[in-house]
Amino acid sequence: MKRQVLASEQSEKLFEQICDYLLERIRRGEWKPHEKLPSVRALAAQFQVHRLTVFKAYQLLKQNGNVYVKDKSGYFVQPGNKWSMGADHDPIVSAYVQESHLSEIHQVQAAYQFSKALLDPNLLPNLYFSEYVKKVFDLYPKVLGTYSTTQGDEELREALCRYFTEEYRFYLSPEELLISSGSQEAIDLIARVLVKPRDAVLIERPTYSPAIDVFRREGAAIVPVEIGRDGYDLGEVERLMKTHKPRLFYLNPTFHNPTGYTVPAEQRKRLAEIAQEYQCLLIEDDPYRDIYFGEKPPLPIFSYDTSGTVIYIRSFSKYVGPGLGIATVACRPSIMKLLIRAKSLADSGTPLLNQKIFLHYFFSSRMQQHLEKLRIALSVRKEIMEEGLSDTDWQWSSPQGGFNLWVRLPESVRMDFLLAKSIEQSITFVPGSICDPQRELDSWMRVSYSFLNEQQLRDGIKRLVGVYRELPQSCDA
């Protein structure tokens, strides 16, 4: 019985796909007004579907005034642009729309951008940077004239390899590291080589929003995994792996974005085992590891992996130099080969200059001193934000690292309404629904304390709370 429902759902989709196919090509002008469209028989053969499915598609198009029927000779394009999506629709441009919800909020100009989980540029040691850049030019006079290999500069991969081995007990060779132009590129490449349409993909709920967009774009069937203060319900994770046979699990177990939660060490070990058992790759995204306020976080899941089940993405951009765009991916050779191929078509290698600057800066003692200062500065900012929210009825769990506060508001609050009102007051934040693969979590918001300075934080939070208090008593009425 269940199968029946599923088949009928898919038939529905198929019928819509044929509508889309026809409309798309009419829009592009492949068939001009009054031109004859392909026959039901021909389309049924082309798509390998039942003729009734095609017939259904044509009926809808006819009903909507996109096509007309002439006697028994077939379907023809209805003139008069009734098929247009709107007055400003350009007929030559109809393309795959790739969603990026977060980037839309980031485009809003605002004085108090709590939406940005980026480091305040003033917290970076900008004055020292140019010194290191000079050093790079002395050491590699031809650096701007030289392409990097697609996999990344060997000197940098060797240095990172030593670093990972010493710090996190990674068992790794430089051939198992890829340098990417930031973690976004890494997620994109991984999705492109590993995910096929209809593959199940586990994603934390909530999660880093652009990851949802990337996996959806590849046609993944997304299965959410709840993350809480104590990590995951591993029994549930195992059940999901058993039921859905997912291709991969994209996760951010350390100072998780947006919640700030950290998955405990014992769960990490067990998760690596479960993933191996069910042949589900773990994509461990780890951008906040160095930004801890108390104790160092537990070792990455990659450290517990003995079977090549974990792909580790480590971004450094967030706190070393956002303008550099450097991240690295650690994985086993069989996957590495695929990632290198994909990268050779995507950008033919991260710029060598950026890799060399990063190399000399990141591994300097100055960077390590700078990191200590950074941790203090950020924990102070976090406390300022928490203080500003302390006399509200909002709830959150104080994070021990990272850039974000994940805040729950009373259920009566309509988040979209609060965001609209906030933007009027030059404030932005990220509504919880954007971080939710199911587009729910309507009572939550992510506010980042990393981008604004202490005074701006005080003023901005005060203003945000003000907007909240002035909301009509029952705006959900």
Added chain:
Amino acid sequence: MKRQVLASEQSEKLFEQICDYLLERIRRGEWKPHEKLPSVRALAAQFQVHRLTVFKAYQLLKQNGNVYVKDKSGYFVQPGNKWSMGADHDPIVSAYVQESHLSEIHQVQAAYQFSKALLDPNLLPNLYFSEYVKKVFDLYPKVLGTYSTTQGDEELREALCRYFTEEYRFYLSPEELLISSGSQEAIDLIARVLVKPRDAVLIERPTYSPAIDVFRREGAAIVPVEIGRDGYDLGEVERLMKTHKPRLFYLNPTFHNPTGYTVPAEQRKRLAEIAQEYQCLLIEDDPYRDIYFGEKPPLPIFSYDTSGTVIYIRSFSKYVGPGLGIATVACRPSIMKLLIRAKSLADSGTPLLNQKIFLHYFFSSRMQQHLEKLRIALSVRKEIMEEGLSDTDWQWSSPQGGFNLWVRLPESVRMDFLLAKSIEQSITFVPGSICDPQRELDSWMRVSYSFLNEQQLRDGIKRLVGVYRELPQSCDA
């Protein structure tokens, strides 16, 4: 009748697709040895195909020892790894293999790399670069701490807009320019947003090889357009547009890679008109424009476009600074919106540092002086290569710009054999078939004179001709 054949071909493919689907998931371990596989009825419903198609797939799998039948209860996974692709096949890794033929040749280590259409790093004004970098840090002390917008640095887009308007009479605003991390990324983004599976795409024959790989990956049906010394046969181009209704035509009309041909001005104007008529986007890739040896080349096709039909990709990396990775895409707002969205998921913006260095270096008077020297140096290298080949029976048309010689060898020569022998002698070149969407052009090769210095060129060509002369008389026997 023709339709019948087509449908049967597609049914063939469909049946193979179902085989692949099952094998892929057995390989991944979704169904374990002796586990029951989905029923014929269920798979037929899932894929919306006739049950006979699924049955056919199972029959082949049974025949190959991948599955077995138990009474009448269905199909089961045959144990014993008979489904494995080979002893070294990693069951967890089976993914979309993305082809990149050119990058494979580039991975060959050789003393005489005629395969590389890259600039000799010694031809770049490396000493001056660090000066400009210092300037950038003085002007923008926080440049490494700042993300670029996804579309690219506004100051750079404004400068490029002025430059394009003055130099090529582009009618353009900075909102119609995107900064990408090199032309490879630009082609990749364009393919991803504009090409859907089964879309026809016109591509020159021969062409820039990675472009073939990118469009194929998106599932395009590639239709070759012959390019010759005098450009295209426009009547044929029109016929192809009429017949195939292509989504786009990827072309490189100025010092074309690999042939060096330049499409004349009158054809450019007419091509823009035809493309508009048939709603076929022209993707004009223009990386060699500044590298002319005689007269300046004709204006870009984009200059003749009045309808938003042309997308212009201009790479600067090749001669300004390969290590910078900077290119720009000019197109109308409707397409720009899509490209920005795609880029926000692909790498969230080209590094600001690289954009600022490029801005200050490219628009300096020093760069313009450098370009003049560069043109002379490259034309000298071209002549050295041509001299080295002058007493062979090879044929080529002397290019008036660019980095490459496109050479025809006698038909008796087996190019793969010559390449193998050349690699033994530490020489690489690009066999013509790699540049051909149809994988023919077996008598041609691309040899680049841009990467090696004058002495290396002399020695390398001598050595290559030597390898050729020592080939067995009839290696095609």
